Amino acid sequence: MKRFCYIGAIMLLLLPVSLKAQPHTTHSEATDMADQFVSNYDSLLNSFVFNKYAASTRRHRANINADYAFDQVPDSVIAKRLRSLHTVIPMTFNPEVRSYIRMYLNRMRGRLDVMLTLSEFYYPVFEEALARYNVPEELKHLTIVESAMNPQATSRVGAAGLWQFMYTTGKNYGLEVNSIIDERRDTYKSSDAAAHYIHDLYHVFGDWHLAIAAYNCGPGNINKAIARSGGKRDFWQIYPYLPRETRGYIPAFIAATYIMNFYPEHGLHPKRVTIPLRTDTIMVERNMLFHYVSQYIGIEIDELRTLNPQYRTDLIPGEGNSYPLCLPTDKMNNLIHWADTIFKYSEDSLARRAITVKTAPVEETHQTPSHRSSRKNNHSSSYHRVRRGETLTSIAAKNGTTVSKIKKLNGLKSDRIREGQRLKLR
Numbered sequence: 001m002k003r004f005c006y007i008g009a010i011m012l013l014l015l016p017v018s019l020k021a022q023p024h025t026t027h028s029e030a031t032d033m034a035d036q037f038v039s040n041y042d043s044l045l046n047s048f049v050f051n052k053y054a055a056s057t058r059r060h061r062a063n064i065n066a067d068y069a070f071d072q073v074p075d076s077v078i079a080k081r082l083r084s085l086h087t088v089i090p091m092t093f094n095p096e097v098r099s100y101i102r103m104y105l106n107r108m109r110g111r112l113d114v115m116l117t118l119s120e121f122y123y124p125v126f127e128e129a130l131a132r133y134n135v136p137e138e139l140k141h142l143t144i145v146e147s148a149m150n151p152q153a154t155s156r157v158g159a160a161g162l163w164q165f166m167y168t169t170g171k172n173y174g175l176e177v178n179s180i181i182d183e184r185r186d187t188y189k190s191s192d193a194a195a196h197y198i199h200d201l202y203h204v205f206g207d208w209h210l211a212i213a214a215y216n217c218g219p220g221n222i223n224k225a226i227a228r229s230g231g232k233r234d235f236w237q238i239y240p241y242l243p244r245e246t247r248g249y250i251p252a253f254i255a256a257t258y259i260m261n262f263y264p265e266h267g268l269h270p271k272r273v274t275i276p277l278r279t280d281t282i283m284v285e286r287n288m289l290f291h292y293v294s295q296y297i298g299i300e301i302d303e304l305r306t307l308n309p310q311y312r313t314d315l316i317p318g319e320g321n322s323y324p325l326c327l328p329t330d331k332m333n334n335l336i337h338w339a340d341t342i343f344k345y346s347e348d349s350l351a352r353r354a355i356t357v358k359t360a361p362v363e364e365t366h367q368t369p370s371h372r373s374s375r376k377n378n379h380s381s382s383y384h385r386v387r388r389g390e391t392l393t394s395i396a397a398k399n400g401t402t403v404s405k406i407k408k409l410n411g412l413k414s415d416r417i418r419e420g421q422r423l424k425l426r
Helices: 027-045 048-053 066-071 075-083 095-107 109-132 137-147 167-172 187-205 208-217 219-228 235-241 249-266 290-297 301-307 329-352 375-379 392-398 403-410
Strands: 279-284 323-328 383-385 422-424
Touching (some): 066 095, 075 249, 095 109, 109 137, 109 187, 109 249, 137 187, 137 208, 137 249, 167 187, 187 208, 187 219, 208 219, 208 235, 219 235, 279 329, 290 301, 403 422
Antiparallel strands (some): 279 323, 383 422
16 A cells, blocks of 8 residues: 655635734744754754755855845735735734744745755645645645754654644544654654644634644643633734743744745745655555665665654564555665565564664674575675666675675775676675
């Protein structure tokens, strides 16, 4: 069973923008939000995928001063742009929203290249989930505020994943969280749970701003703010009674929506990151260790972890259940070919020792049929011509040897090899 994603279409309504003056966002609120975004983003940029593929990721350097340039844009222009967005959720414009747009243009300016690339990968998944629960499509931009679209993001209070679910809320919406797996970091399942949760919050409060605010601080805090305001049920009217972080949450969401739609108007021409976006997912119904997936199909284990962030110990616990494994599309045939062998060695390792993954030595745990061939063949020299897409790991796995031995026999100082290169294997 494979899982595919598509862009769900939602018919959206054009709603008016309010220009009423509101209590102004404090500098510390905007700074806290900016620091959280930068922390999540920088953690993402240090991940394996960006280190490997993002050769073109450079901090954008514009010839204009972002703050000065934005300060020259009249309020009426920003308000008109927000009105032009076909959204169900009111894109209110006021001093709070303006301050967050300014913050994003300053702190997010050199990071927008990655946000735009990630949106190509994640937004179709988000849109599908949101459409499934009849939730406005623009809520996909919440993930920028929540996690900077980093599935490994963890807040100081323990919220995790792209949608920053707390443990209890995640469990309540069907996400498995234990010492082996944390589905709050699963792109598909967490997106479905988030859409479901926001849908339920809207039916409680009957207002999208209040539903989004409740997603941030919980329904209890919204009900308290409503009570303290004398029963008012408008976000901007209960604004002073909300937790500090939540006061900035709606303005930050509106600002993120604005930025993702109007970044060219502010002189931003981001360079795209060359991440391979073609992936596929297969359901695994037996225990599988990343260690052997890496060896047999020719994929680096850190890339496996990046594509499958929900598995905490490099183990897919498929015994008695089924769980997804996400791979680059060009590796799927390799997995199908080697699946039985991967399952066998995974089960053997788990039987010998509880969840040994990252330190399992190749020499002791991995023998292919070719390695069990006659002793005469083991002592004779053999060579291999490198084909497109092969790595030292995949070559070693297919020929019953180890990466360290191949490197030693060929005088290699790194794992880099080139297509057509002739390698001595024995």
